[in-house]
Amino acid sequence: xxxxxYFRSSASFRLRIALNLKGLQPERRYVHxxxxxQRAADYKALNPQGFVPFLINDDFSLSQSLAIIEYxxxxxxxxxxxxxxIEARATARQIAQLIxxxxxxxxxxxxxxxxxxxxxxxxxxxxxxxxxxxxxxxxALEMMLxxxxxxxLFCVGDTPTIADICLVPQVTNANxxxxxxxxxxxxxxxxxxxxxxxxxxxxxPLRQPDAE
Numbered sequence: 378x379x380x381x382x383y384f385r386s387s388a389s390f391r392l393r394i395a396l397n398l399k400g401l402q403p404e405r406r407y408v409h410x411x412x413x414x415q416r417a418a419d420y421k422a423l424n425p426q427g428f429v430p431f432l433i434n435d436d437f438s439l440s441q442s443l444a445i446i447e448y449x450x451x452x453x454x455x456x457x458x459x460x461x462x463i464e465a466r467a468t469a470r471q472i473a474q475l476i477x478x479x480x481x482x483x484x485x486x487x488x489x490x491x492x493x494x495x496x497x498x499x500x501x502x503x504x505x506x507x508x509x510x511x512x513x514x515x516x517a518l519e520m521m522l523x524x525x526x527x528x529x530l531f532c533v534g535d536t537p538t539i540a541d542i543c544l545v546p547q548v549t550n551a552n553x554x555x556x557x558x559x560x561x562x563x564x565x566x567x568x569x570x571x572x573x574x575x576x577x578x579x580x581x582p583l584r585q586p587d588a589e
Contacts, residue, residue, distance in 0.1 A: 378403035384585035388442035390546035397576035472540035480514035508556035
């Protein structure tokens with residue numbers, strides 16, 4: 378198994394958490410997004426989108442972090458990253474997609490680069506943009522999480538799921554941009570409980586071999 382990775386990528390962070398939870402240790406190859414290595418012809422031949430993460434497992438390859446995580450969960454089912462109960466499973470997917478599809482795409486490297494280089498926004502304006510979408514998304518998520526069983530340790534139940542796998546990198550990024558998260562005590566409680574687990578802690582960006 379080979380995984381193409383970049384330490385700062387939120388989507389790669391998600392996959393690293395999932396791999397750690399599964400106890401899988403693929404060969405890792407690094408694609409430096411800030412240097413544009415994702416646009417190199419040899420990498421685009423492998424992965425036409427040029428994104429990370431990208432997985433190769435024997436003769437099968439796959440992009441998109443959520444698709445990769447669900448593939449790994451089906452191929453290596455223990456421990457499960459999705460709840461058994463069908464409603465709980467749908468809820469975990471809802472939370473994962475709220476983050477991965479609604480918050481993250483507005484704040485990823487391509488968008489931030491466009492704001493800086495093409496639109497000539499200042500760093501302060503770019504941070505304001507970033508934190509606006511964090512605040513809007515997390516406001517909705519906090520309301521959703523408030524409806525769950527108060528005894529639950531994580532987003533859906535007492536063990537980490539794909540929802541927590543998506544949440545932790547987004548909180549990490551919000552902290553990097555100094556977004557105020559005081560309004561989200563449920564989210565932050567889940568974040569701190571997750572980061573106390575080695576699978577999450579070892580996956581964080583600054584612990585990666587390619588970290589700068």
